[in-house]
Structure formats: structure tokens, C-alpha cells
Amino acid sequence: MRRGGGELETEVADRAAPVVLNHADKLPENGTLVVVSHGGTIRTTIGRLLGLEAHHWEGLGGLSNCCWSVLGRGARGWRLMEHNAGTLPEPVLGDDD
Structure with missing residues (x-):
């Protein structure tokens, strides 16, 4: 169902998954691809x-702010x-605080 006139989830996946696959296919052996987007x-x-x-x-559940997921591709x-x-970083207080 369209939420607020936006894309269907399947349309988002149709658009995003091929982009990820395209970049993943170009990685060197044991390379890492970082994808940043909305949850x-x-x-x-x-x-x-x-x-x-x-x-x-x-x-799969939601993705919290500043958290990540890790996928691997095998046979x-x-x-x-x-x-x-992941967790949000703890504030580090300097000597001047």
C-alpha cells in the first residue's frame, strides 16, 4: 500500500537493490561496500x-539511527x-570540561 503517495516498498527495493548489486560486483576480493540510506x-x-x-x-525490524547491518555474499x-x-558513541570529555 502506498503511504502518503510515496513509493511502494517493492518499488524502493526494485530501485535500490540493483544499485547495491552493481557496486558489490565491482568490489575487489574481500572488499567492503558501505551503503548509507534511510532505514x-x-x-x-x-x-x-x-x-x-x-x-x-x-x-527484519527497523534500523535505529547510527546503526548498521552487515551482509556477506557466499556461494x-x-x-x-x-x-x-552498534551503539551511539559515548561522549568523551576533555581536560577542559
């Missing part, structure tokens, strides 16, 4: 890369290794 785009792209049906994407395809990982 919804990340979630739908992960769902598409994992081959999940769209109605299962919500099961059988993409694998979700971490999701919504």
Missing part, C-alpha cells in the same frame, strides 16, 4: 537481496550477518 530503504534492500518475499520484510547468495548493530 526503510536499507530494510527493503536487505529483504530483496536475501530473496525474502515482500510480506516478510517487516520481520549460496546473500546472508545477513548483523542487523541493527
